[in-house]
Amino acid sequence: MTMIALLAGDGIGPEVVAAARRVLDVVAPDLTYEEGLVGGAAYRAQGHPLPPETLDLAHRADAILFGAVGDPAFDALERAMRPEQAILGLRKSLKLFANLRPARLFQGLEDASALKPEIARRIDLVIVRELVGDVYFGDKGRGFTSTGLREGHDLMRYDEVEVARIARVGFETARTRQRRLLSVDKANVLETSQLWRDVVNEVARDYPDVALSHMYVDNAAMQLVRDPGQFDTIVTGNLFGDILSDQASMCAGSIGMLPSAALNHESKGLYEPIHGSAPDIAGQGKANPCATILSAAMMLRHSLDRPDAADRIEAAVAATIAGGARTADLGGNLSTDAMTQGVLATLETAA
Ligand code: ATP
Ligand code: MG
Numbered sequence: 001m002t003m004i005a006l007l008a009g010d011g012i013g014p015e016v017v018a019a020a021r022r023v024l025d026v027v028a029p030d031l032t033y034e035e036g037l038v039g040g041a042a043y044r045a046q047g048h049p050l051p052p053e054t055l056d057l058a059h060r061a062d063a064i065l066f067g068a069v070g071d072p073a074f075d076a077l078e079r080a081m082r083p084e085q086a087i088l089g090l091r092k093s094l095k096l097f098a099n100l101r102p103a104r105l106f107q108g109l110e111d112a113s114a115l116k117p118e119i120a121r122r123i124d125l126v127i128v129r130e131l132v133g134d135v136y137f138g139d140k141g142r143g144f145t146s147t148g149l150r151e152g153h154d155l156m157r158y159d160e161v162e163v164a165r166i167a168r169v170g171f172e173t174a175r176t177r178q179r180r181l182l183s184v185d186k187a188n189v190l191e192t193s194q195l196w197r198d199v200v201n202e203v204a205r206d207y208p209d210v211a212l213s214h215m216y217v218d219n220a221a222m223q224l225v226r227d228p229g230q231f232d233t234i235v236t237g238n239l240f241g242d243i244l245s246d247q248a249s250m251c252a253g254s255i256g257m258l259p260s261a262a263l264n265h266e267s268k269g270l271y272e273p274i275h276g277s278a279p280d281i282a283g284q285g286k287a288n289p290c291a292t293i294l295s296a297a298m299m300l301r302h303s304l305d306r307p308d309a310a311d312r313i314e315a316a317v318a319a320t321i322a323g324g325a326r327t328a329d330l331g332g333n334l335s336t337d338a339m340t341q342g343v344l345a346t347l348e349t350a351a
Contacts, residue, residue, distance in 0.1 A: 002304060003032050005061035007054065007090075009039040010083055011277025012287035012336075013067025019289030019340040020065060020296040023316075026347050027309040028300060034061065038090075039069025039083035039277075049086040058090055058270075063303035065296060066090075066272035072279050083277075091131055096262035096270055097162070098169040099129040100298070101245045103228075103252040106321045112253035112330055115225065122229025123252050128173055129241025130166040131262055133158050134192075136238055156192050158237065163199040169263070170200075170235030171207040177232050179210045184220045184236035184244065196237065217244070224248060249274055256288030256329040257321075259295035261302050269303040271295040281328075285335045288327040290317050293343060316346040 006021065008014040024031060036054040043049045049069065058064050069083040079085065090096070104124040105113060113120035138155030145151050167183070174181040183200045185193035197214055204212045215223070217240045223230060224244060228251050236244060249258050255275040263269045273291030281287055294317060301310035325342040326332020334342070 001032055002030070002062045003034060003060070004299070005057045005064045006033050006035045007038040007058070007064060008035070008041075008067040009069040009086075009277065010041055010071045011068055011279045011282040013039070013069070013277055015282075015285065015287050015336050016273060016289045016292035017065060017067040019336055020292040022340055023293050023313055023343055023347070024296050024300075026344060027312050028304070028306060031304075038066070038086045040071030040074050042086065043074060043077075043081060043083060049081060049083050050089040054086075055089070055093055058094060063268065063299045064090070064094075064270040065292075065299060066270050067292065068273065068275065068277035070277040070279070087272075090270060091262055094268060094270065095132065095264045096268075097130060097132045097265075098166055098263045099127075099131040099241065099245075100169075100173065100261040100263065100302070101127045101129065101241075101248070101258070101274065102298075103127070103245070103248040103258060105252050106257060106318055108322050108324070109253040109257070109330065114250045115228070119227060119229070120251060120253070122227070123248070125228060125231040125248065126173055126177065126233050127241055127245045127248060128166065128170045128233060128235040129245060130158075130162065130236070130238045131241075132238075133162050134238035156190065156239070158192050158195060160195065160199050163196050164203050165265070167200045167203040167235060168206075170233060171203065171210050171212075173235075174210045174233040175207070180232035181207075181210050181212050182220070182231060182234045183212065183214050184217050184234055184240055185214065186217050186240070187214070188216060192237070200235070220244060221247060224251065245274070254288065254329045255291070256327060257290050257294070259291050259298050261295070261298045263302060267303055269299060271299040271303075285337060286328050287336045288329050289336050289340050290321070290327075290343075293317060293340075312347060312350065313343075316343050316350060319350070320346045 110117035
């Protein structure tokens, strides 16, 4: 029996996770679910954003479908108790070191992109971002210099095992696509990046069928806006990946359309929309459910080995959007429910 942990969280999280669940019930009716509290919802009920029962559920599940965490009501709490800590805790505890963020422009959404339509239309890439290392997890501190100035530091570090394992995910991902992998670093300035480049080149020997190239991050940021169509698969570190993937998402249109996966060695994964809890529209039935529905498709593909069901969902979302269905973020007036109905109806017609 395949069990999915449903961690809906805060804000629009419960609305979009419920929508994805309805779509999953059509393409994979045998899946079972257990719901867990996470984020502000968990803090409210149990006094902690990531209660032990939720962490246990995440470890027991075959995969995790995650909504969003974040609630302005808890902004004043100490950092460890804030809703956002829940997702960091899950990534760390499950060792979810590989973050996959596909960015493509759905046909008909050219207007939503920050780029010119003819350039936007060419975007179809995946960013493979390292998720548990780099400056986010290196030694951190605040103090004073010898002359009494306030000082802060965050150590950027990687070891070769950490680089090799994410590089492999990059090559494997490229193999499922156009077999072109771009590794992004800052090797002209950073020691970590020189190690990164050396190790990526070493791993490349196992993937002679993939064309590898390297680019400095500043150039990559520029090229992503100039012509994102040149990229297929991009592998990069945690900090650079954080920035480049947000940038790529704006090129591809609405934040409400883009899914993500965070994977570990066992291909256990946590799947979530790239957007947050959107407190400004929570509870109003306005949220675009597509990012979460597409995250469920990634779950079927990467953790549950059901690529056909994943393809069905992705084709149904693409056809629904191409048919003109639009929630408010896409300039239309469909509710979350109506958009979900649209995807369900398209699935039925295609079956
Ligand atoms: P986080 O820090 O959790 O990433 P954030 O501050 O980046 O959150 P979001 O919650 O992602 O912000 O929301 C940013 C904007 O995008 C808000 O105006 C929100 O209403 C809108 N938005 C986010 N997700 C959706 C969605 N699924 N459908 C429609 N609008 C959305
Ligand atoms: Mg955000």
